[in-house]
Amino acid sequence: MEWLEANRLMVISDYHRAFCETFGRGDVSLSNLHSLRKRKGWATGRSGHFVKGEAPHNKGKPCEPGKGGRHPNARRTQFKKGQTPHNTNYLGHERISTDGYVEISVEERNPHTGYERRYVLKHKWLWEQANGPVPEGHALKCLDSNPLNTDPSNWEPVPRGVLARLNGGRFRTTLAYDEASPELKPLVMASAKLKHAAQTARKGSPS
Incomplete structure (x- = not known):
């Protein structure tokens, strides 16, 4: 003792x-x-806590075979050299938004996080690549009512005031564009534009 x-x-x-x-x-x-x-x-005078800068007692010592990180079960789920996670969001990665639109990762700094890439609406990004910025006060309307079809030819810029009419109007008294058959869609679009133009003219505002 x-x-x-x-x-x-x-x-x-x-x-x-x-x-x-x-x-x-x-x-x-x-x-x-x-x-x-x-x-x-x-009392030993030691708290049992690691002191800042103190090296762990097992630093540089590999695990025994079959134990810790070298156990077969651990090996099976370890990342291999050069392997990337299945959810890696690489440049050009696509996803579907909660609204059903395709989003794509582009080389553009994210204003919220500062990250070098950000997700944007693919149909808008492709359309602007081909036609330039969407005119002010306008929004892109999907012509075939399939938001997954991101081809620029499938999207047309329309005044935002037209969008409400394309949705069936304030009280949904007219046929909504997306509910119309392919044959009737052009007619619904033309009617919405005409009504919007007439209302704009009555207010004396530029169209």
């Missing part, structure tokens, strides 16, 4: 090893000595 008290400040692993070697006590475990120090109230 005198030896144990005299050497109580040793790190527990060294404390245990030295005790076993000195007295040939292979039957005493590390936890036995740890519990003894607690019962006796032998």
